[in-house]
Amino acid sequence: MGMGLMSGSMIKVVIGPQHPALKEPERFIIEVEGEQVVQVTPRIGYVHRGIEKAMENRTYIQNLYLAERICGICSHAHTTCYVQAVEDLLSVEAPPRAKYIRTVIAELERIHSHLLWLGILAHEVGFDTFFMYVWRDREVIMDLLEEISGNRVNYAMNTIGGVRRDLDQEKISKILKGLEVIEEKAKKYIQMIQKEPTILKRTVGVGYLSSIDAVRYNAVGPLARASGVKRDVRKDDPYIAYDDISFNIVTRDEGDCFSRMMIRAEEILESINIVREALSKLPVGDISVKTRLVIPPSETVSRVEAPRGELIHYARSNGTDKPERYKIRAPTLANLKALCKMLTGIYLADVPVILAGIDPCFSCMDRMQIIDCEKKEKQSWTLDDLRRYAREWYQKH
Amino acid sequence: MGVVKTQFAFEALKSIFKKPSTEEYPHKRREPPKDFRGRPVWLIEKCVGCGLCARVCPVKAIKIIGRGKEVNVTYLLDRCIFCAQCAESCNIRAIAIVGEFEFAGYDKSKMSYIYDKKQLVEKEAEIAR
Ligand code: SF4
Ligand code: SF4
Numbered sequence: 001m002g003m004g005l006m007s008g009s010m011i012k013v014v015i016g017p018q019h020p021a022l023k024e025p026e027r028f029i030i031e032v033e034g035e036q037v038v039q040v041t042p043r044i045g046y047v048h049r050g051i052e053k054a055m056e057n058r059t060y061i062q063n064l065y066l067a068e069r070i071c072g073i074c075s076h077a078h079t080t081c082y083v084q085a086v087e088d089l090l091s092v093e094a095p096p097r098a099k100y101i102r103t104v105i106a107e108l109e110r111i112h113s114h115l116l117w118l119g120i121l122a123h124e125v126g127f128d129t130f131f132m133y134v135w136r137d138r139e140v141i142m143d144l145l146e147e148i149s150g151n152r153v154n155y156a157m158n159t160i161g162g163v164r165r166d167l168d169q170e171k172i173s174k175i176l177k178g179l180e181v182i183e184e185k186a187k188k189y190i191q192m193i194q195k196e197p198t199i200l201k202r203t204v205g206v207g208y209l210s211s212i213d214a215v216r217y218n219a220v221g222p223l224a225r226a227s228g229v230k231r232d233v234r235k236d237d238p239y240i241a242y243d244d245i246s247f248n249i250v251t252r253d254e255g256d257c258f259s260r261m262m263i264r265a266e267e268i269l270e271s272i273n274i275v276r277e278a279l280s281k282l283p284v285g286d287i288s289v290k291t292r293l294v295i296p297p298s299e300t301v302s303r304v305e306a307p308r309g310e311l312i313h314y315a316r317s318n319g320t321d322k323p324e325r326y327k328i329r330a331p332t333l334a335n336l337k338a339l340c341k342m343l344t345g346i347y348l349a350d351v352p353v354i355l356a357g358i359d360p361c362f363s364c365m366d367r368m369q370i371i372d373c374e375k376k377e378k379q380s381w382t383l384d385d386l387r388r389y390a391r392e393w394y395q396k397h
Numbered sequence: 398m399g400v401v402k403t404q405f406a407f408e409a410l411k412s413i414f415k416k417p418s419t420e421e422y423p424h425k426r427r428e429p430p431k432d433f434r435g436r437p438v439w440l441i442e443k444c445v446g447c448g449l450c451a452r453v454c455p456v457k458a459i460k461i462i463g464r465g466k467e468v469n470v471t472y473l474l475d476r477c478i479f480c481a482q483c484a485e486s487c488n489i490r491a492i493a494i495v496g497e498f499e500f501a502g503y504d505k506s507k508m509s510y511i512y513d514k515k516q517l518v519e520k521e522a523e524i525a526r
Contacts, residue, residue, distance in 0.1 A: 062455035065480045133408065136418045150434035156480050164485065165432070192405075 010038070013348065028343075028355075035348050035393075040340040044333070055326040060086055060160060060293065063323070067313075068154050070328060073116065076102075076109045077306035078313075078328075079158040084239060085302035085315040086160050089295050096241075096283040098162035103241040103278045104175070105149070105157050106304075107271040111182060112141040113307035114222075114264040114271075117356075118189065121261055124356040125202035126391045130192065137185045144178045147171060162288025172279050179272050186268040193261055202394065203257035207342045207354035210255055217338040220331050221309020226263045227255035233305035245277050257353055293321050306331055349393035352386055429496040434481045436497045439470050441512040443491035446470075450483035450492060459483060467515055474500060474508040 013030040027043040051070055055063050067082035068075045080102055087094060094102070115138040122130035142152045148171055149155035157163050167175075193199055209219065214227035224231045232249045234242045250266045252259040295317040303312045309331030318324040342354055420427055429435065446468030451459040458476035462469040484492040502508065 058455065059453070061453050061482065061486075065455040065478060065482065129405070129409075139418070146433070147430045150430070150432045150481070151479070154478075154480075156434070159485075 030343065030348070030351065032348050037343055037346050037348060037351070040343045042336055042340060044336070052326050052328060056323055059321045060295065060323065063326075064159065065154075065156065068156060071306075071330070072153050073113050074109060074306040074308065074311075075154050076105050076157065077304050077311055079156075080106060080240065081302050081304045081306075081311050081313040082315075083158045083160055084304070085300050085313045086295070087291075088300040088302060089298045089315060089317045090160070090291055092161055092289060092291055094162045095286045095289060097166075097285045098287045099240045100278050100282050101163045101165075101167055101287065102158065103245070104167070104275050105145070105155060106240070107275045107278070108141055108145055108175075109155075110271045110307045111268050111275075112138050112145070114268050115141070115182075117264055117307075118261065121203075121257070121353070121356050122199070124352045124387070125199060126387070127196070127198045130196075130199075134189065137182065140178045140181050144175055147174060159288060161291040162286070164288070166287050167279075167282065172282075175275065175279065179275060183269065183272050186265060186272070190262070190265045190269075193258075193265060199261070200258065202350075202353055203261060204254075206257045206350050207260075207346065208256050209338055209342050211253075213341055214255070214338060217341055218334055219309075219338040220334045221305070221307075222260060222263045222267065223309065223335050223338060225249065225251045226259040228253040231310075233303050233310050237303060239302075239304055241278060244281065245274055247274050247277075294319065295321070295323075308332060309334060347393070349390040352390055429498060433494075433496040433498070434479050435495050436474065436479070436500070437472065437477070437481065437483055438493045438495050439472065439510075439512040440491050440493060441468070441470060441514050441517055443489050444468055444470065444512075444514065445489060445491075446514075447488075449486050449488070453482050453486045455480065455482065463514075466518065469514070470512040472510045472512070474510065475505050 011032050013032055014027065027046060029041045029043065030037055031039040031041075051066060055066055058066060064079060064082065067078045070078045083094075115134050119131040119134035119138070122128070122134065145155055146152045148167065149157050149165060157165060209223070209227045211228040213219075214224045214229045219227065219229070220231065228251055230249050230251050233239070234247075235249055247270055250263055250270055252263055297317055297319045299314070299316040301312060301314050303310055305311070311331055312329040314325070314327040314329075315323050316325040339355070343351065346354065446461055446464040448461045451457075451461045456476045456478055458473045458478075460471040460473075462471075481494050484490075484494050500508075
């Protein structure tokens with residue numbers, strides 16, 4: 001079934017690396033036999049921006065804004081991780097109110113990131129109506145973030161020793177009102193995801209990752225949790241205000257794309273509760289402490305749970321106002337091995353959904369080349385070609 | 398499945414009668430929120446030329462020449478990332494952030510703003526005369 005076209009020959013399908021619209025381009029060489037994927041080789045480093053080196057040439061204050069720009073979607077996770085590391089080097093602690101405000105922003109960010117991702121997966125399976133609805137509703141959160149921080153992306157809320165802006169009563173009531181809208185919508189989405197045949201057909205059983213493999217390949221974030229691994233930095237190593245707030249880690253056992261979708265939708269509800277609780281417990285007091293700009297020699301590791309999983313920053317200071325070494329490990333890198341595992345043995349038509357399934361950063365595969373090993377032929381495919389191929393394949397089968 | 402179909406139909410029907418979700422920019426401009434981080438503006442009469450803003454700016458968008466009454470600030474809009482760190486660092490609050498956001502242009506040379514205290518003082522003196 002479906003093997004007729006290319007049967008007998010091993011074909012290399014090269015996906016990636018560049019897509020101007022999305023970050024983190026990746027290239028995958030996918031070897032297919034017929035329509036089945038035999039082997040996957042990732043090739044990373046296409047958007048190496050030299051950020052770690054650039055950080056060594058800038059002061060700690062300037063690096064705040066560089067750390068913010070590592071990722072456009074989870075910019076707050078990166079700055080939180082950065083300021084945590086620097087505060088640790090300085091042995092200062094942010095005031096409690098600042099920690100709560102960081103938590104509120106972090107969870108709002110998680111909500112909008114998960115909504116964005118839900119939309120992208122819906123788009124990948126060819127369900128653009130859902131994509132439009134989700135992205136429309138995501139604007140509620142984006143507007144809230146703009147209201148609070150002064151910008152829709154790159155909120156620049158964190159500073160070394162606290163946060164830069166306070167939450168007043170007016171903003172708090174706006175957040176609560178926005179959360180009500182999102183809660184209602186998220187509940188509706190969960191119903192839709194569970195019952196909509198278009199989504200079920202393309203996601204149930206697709207991209208299976210067992211919990212053993214999730215642990216073996218060190219999957220992090222929603223990908224691990226969708227395979228039943230209870231892994232969440234917010235609980236395992238509580239930072240900012242998470243140890244004062246009660247919340248559940250959502251896990252599911254299916255381990256397929258469907259459960260990854262459900263996990264994200266359910267985490268939105270969980271995040272809404274965290275924001276509510278953080279706002280109701282918001283301590284009074286200062287929002288930042290004054291810190292020195294020169295940091296004595298020391299080193300530290302800091303980690304946070306970004307919307308996509310565990311994010312690690314390492315910093316070493318040398319007694320100047322600039323770090324001597326800075327290292328960043330983003331969650332997508334951790335999930336790469338698990339992704340290759342999931343891609344092996346599946347149908348080519350499922351590749352876009354699984355790639356998108358771990359992280360929206362991977363939808364960057366705009367250009368692909370098909371190399372027929374035997375005929376030494378090259379064919380160029382765009383992401384749209386692959387999507388079209390996938391949709392047609394599913395109509396046939 | 399029936400529930401979902403009705404929900405979708407309901408949502409779709411509602412959308413027909415609603416106005417578009419997207420903003421009708423540039424025909425209708427939305428007011429930026431109160432605390433929007435836009436362009437920094439120098440209140441040059443206050444500035445003492447300490448140079449702190451230029452030192453903290455992550456993208457070297459500020460150049461300060463001179464001190465005290467002679468200070469001359471060049472602000473490069475094409476470099477600025479609108480982080481407002483300069484306004485936060487200035488101890489005298491000589492930098493204000495305004496809610497402007499439409500900066501697109503074809504000519505980079507028109508994107509630098511020069512604030513000169515001496516000229517300002519001269520102008521004021523002229524007006525006084
Ligand atoms: S920090 Fe303030 S006073 Fe100092 S140079 Fe900049 S604007 Fe002028
Ligand atoms: S807003 Fe930021 S980037 Fe722009 S001039 Fe001020 S410090 Fe520099």
